[in-house]
Amino acid sequence: xxxxxxxxxxxRIDLEVETREGGAVATVIINNPVKLNIMTPAMCEDxxxxxxxxxxxxxxxxIVLTGAGDRAFIGGADISAMAEFDCGSARAFIxxxxxxxxxxxxxxxxxxxxxxxxxxGGGMEIAAACDMRIxxxxxxxxxxxVRVGIPSVIEAALLPGxxxxxxxxxxxxxxxxxxxxxxxxxxxxQRMTVAGELDAALDHWLKGILASGPRAIALQxxxxxxxxxTTMDQAIAAGIDSFVSAYETDEPxxxxxxxxxxxxxxxxx
Numbered sequence: 001x002x003x004x005x006x007x008x009x010x011x012r013i014d015l016e017v018e019t020r021e022g023g024a025v026a027t028v029i030i031n032n033p034v035k036l037n038i039m040t041p042a043m044c045e046d047x048x049x050x051x052x053x054x055x056x057x058x059x060x061x062x063i064v065l066t067g068a069g070d071r072a073f074i075g076g077a078d079i080s081a082m083a084e085f086d087c088g089s090a091r092a093f094i095x096x097x098x099x100x101x102x103x104x105x106x107x108x109x110x111x112x113x114x115x116x117x118x119x120x121g122g123g124m125e126i127a128a129a130c131d132m133r134i135x136x137x138x139x140x141x142x143x144x145x146v147r148v149g150i151p152s153v154i155e156a157a158l159l160p161g162x163x164x165x166x167x168x169x170x171x172x173x174x175x176x177x178x179x180x181x182x183x184x185x186x187x188x189x190q191r192m193t194v195a196g197e198l199d200a201a202l203d204h205w206l207k208g209i210l211a212s213g214p215r216a217i218a219l220q221x222x223x224x225x226x227x228x229x230t231t232m233d234q235a236i237a238a239g240i241d242s243f244v245s246a247y248e249t250d251e252p253x254x255x256x257x258x259x260x261x262x263x264x265x266x267x268x269x
Contacts, residue, residue: 011035013046014068015054022210023061026054030067036075037067039122044096048103055107061217062209063107064202065130066114067123070195073115073139074123079148094154097122101129101155105225108218110209114202115139116195120177125155127188128162131221132205134191135180136198141188142177161228163187213251 011032018025028050030037039047054063067073077097085093104111104126113119113127115135120142127133143152143159152172159168163186170176184192193201209217223242227235246252 010040010042011037013043013050015050017054017057017060019059020206020210023059023214024057025062025064025206025210026057026060027064027066028054030065030074033067033069033071035078036072036118037069037123038075038078039097039100039126040078040081041093041096044093044100047100051103051107055109060109061214062109062206063111064114064206065104065111065126067117070116072118072123073113073135074120074126075118076121076123076144082148082150097125098154101126104129108221109214110217110221112202112205114198115189116198121145121152125152125158128158129155133189134193134198134202134205135183135189136195137180137192138195139180139183140177141180141183142175143171144175144177146173147175159188213246213255215249215251216246219246 011030014029014031016027016029018027028047030039030043030047032038032040032043051063054060065073077093082090082093100122110131111129113130113133113135115127115133116139117136118140119127119135120140121144124141124143143156145152156168156172159171163171167186171178178186180189180192183189191201191205219242223238226238230238
């Protein structure tokens with residue numbers, strides 16, 4: 001049985017690519033199921049490399065992040081390693097974990113967190129960095145860092161925008177966990193499904209992405225990142241620039257003409 005360990009005994013990050021009509025879908029797999037897919041320092045570096053590799057694949061249109069097995073997406077970070085940190089090693093590790101989240105937000109294609117099982121601590125931060133999140137109804141979410149003497153940091157800063165300040169305070173101050181239905185209700189998840197239907201539900205999103213213009217998707221993701229940092233007036237001005245940029249290629253005209261041709265085509269029967 002493949003237990004997700006590399007030659008050094010560490011977990012690893014795997015990459016799978018599926019070619020579909022409309023483009024390729026890359027799946028990045030956090031493969032450390034014996035330890036609930038926790039992220040070790042070495043895996044953080046490997047993760048960034050794998051996502052960059054996925055982004056460089058010709059015609060890649062989406063990246064899916066998931067955990068190996070059916071027990072965890074990412075169960076957090078390696079507490080046994082963190083217990084021995086000093087200030088220098090603590091800074092190095094948390095910076096590396098931030099780079100994991102940052103690359104997810106930087107790539108031009110949508111990144112989807114496919115969650116089945118535990119999604120805790122750094123795992124919830126990585127999921128928060130994704131553009132969309134889908135999970136099985138039995139999945140569990142939480143930010144338990146304060147229970148082991150550290151604050152929740154880096155991309156935990158995304159949580160207020162996703163779930164509100166009150167719920168963020170509840171999770172971060174108490175270390176409490178929530179089940180998938182509550183994570184859906186509070187806005188962290190966009191979809192929830194039973195375990196056997198996770199792939200089919202994910203496929204619904206992927207079909208929509210693959211049917212859309214790749215440059216339009218890239219411009220949209222770039223624009224949404226700018227929205228996070230600007231005033232409303234600046235966001236609107238950036239949107240005007242983005243709209244104009246779309247016409248630097250033939251994608252709008254080509255796709256709009258195809259739409260009009262489909263609409264005007266005689267219907268069978």
